[in-house]
Amino acid sequence: MTRTTLRYAFAVTLMATSGAVIAASAVVNLKTVLADPGRPDADKVRDADRKPAELIAFAGVKAGSTVAELGPGGGYFTRILTGAVGAKGHVYAMVGRPSPVLSDYAATHANLSVVSIQPGEINVPAPVDVVWTTLNYHDFKNNKVGDSDVAALTNAAAFKALKPGGVYFIVDHQAAPGAGTSVTSTLHRIEDKAVISEVEAVGFKLETRSALLAHAADDHTLAVRETGIRGKTDQFILKFRKPKK
Template identity: 50%
Template sequence: MKRVALALVVSGLALSGTAIAQGADPVAAIAAAVADAQRPETDTARDAARKPAEIVAFAGVKPGAIVAEMAPGGGYYTRILAKAVGPEGKVYAMVPAAFANRPGAMDAINALAAQYPNVRVVTVDYADIKLPEPVDLVWTTENYHDFHNGPTANVAAINSSVFSALKPGGIFFVEDHAAADGAGTTVTSTLHRIEPAAVVREMTAAGFALDAQSDLLKNPADPKTAGVRDPSVQGETEKFAMRFRKPA
């Protein structure tokens, strides 16, 4: 996407209650975040497929925003978000207790937080999120399908918890691997995919309104019949991106 188009996308997305630094340019902030020299080569090598500048713009991230990221993993987006929101913004990297309690599991994300002063790592129960303040944006990428997996999975509780954590008018941004039409949630633990329509149904039930959806990561060559780690599609799966808004 060219800079002009990206500017139009960013300027059209206002996160309710976000404190924007005077004179801050969201387009420049996002471009600088993606170009950040601290990003490892293993991350930048994935940029062509993941289109981070366009995705962050679509989500509505702006300088000064308060973002809560669910399951930050290796920090691919944590680094970009930290730079994009800038020193007047914050990123809460939310890690579930089951992961945090594993020996050494927190080393990487804690090291990342040491590099980016506006990143705070917090251990939470996703079904009962407790943060120091309401947030403008809750972010999750390639993880939502996993919220359906496990013997105690409760997606309705998770979505309700996210709803409560957001400011009025706030956004829940979801990007994930697309399952075939009609698959619903039946392949979340096998193919690690979810049907976009199923996500919309679950979000609507939680009180969110679908604000926008993007085809940025659409890939018609993906048959959606293989797991996301299958060599035939790994790194090239079709993904969907959606913004869900909490009513103001």
């Protein structure tokens, strides 16, 4: 093999594997974030099931990113996202009620703002790179504002809040095929097909999905907090993109 041929073969291999190399690098860089002694031990115990480093890499969150997080709860992902975006990025945690835990955390992290919102709103000072929500979309379906459910309002708000080319990232508990939105208030699950249809209806395009949190042993018949299934539910990961034009 000639030297020119070797160079060409190396270039082809590099292009073919660059995506995997970037993703792996992002996971490695987040080890320090996950090991932060400021993270609660209870959060660290959940890392094996929730795979946060891999999710951050898949969503494309990186140093300097701006992120609007919807339904941050106790701040499990808030703390990780804040570490991932670094000092040059910013995380806006959207909360429907006061969160002393997140407010205390924001007091010592200049790149985190806790923002009080009404259901279906996203309030950011400028368009963001990523709108992120995990295990919340089914609950958005369970609430209404006037004649609209909060999911529809949230999807429209996410489209408006994102930069052109920005990412709308959704993770939730999978429902059985054909269940659609019928078990959002009972089993706290939703079918991925229903989410895709609703999100694309406001202008997003499904770019890709991941089976990272798939659990074949989950038959989708149990409520997500029942003993034996909690933390082990079959979950879908959807990455939508706002068109650049």
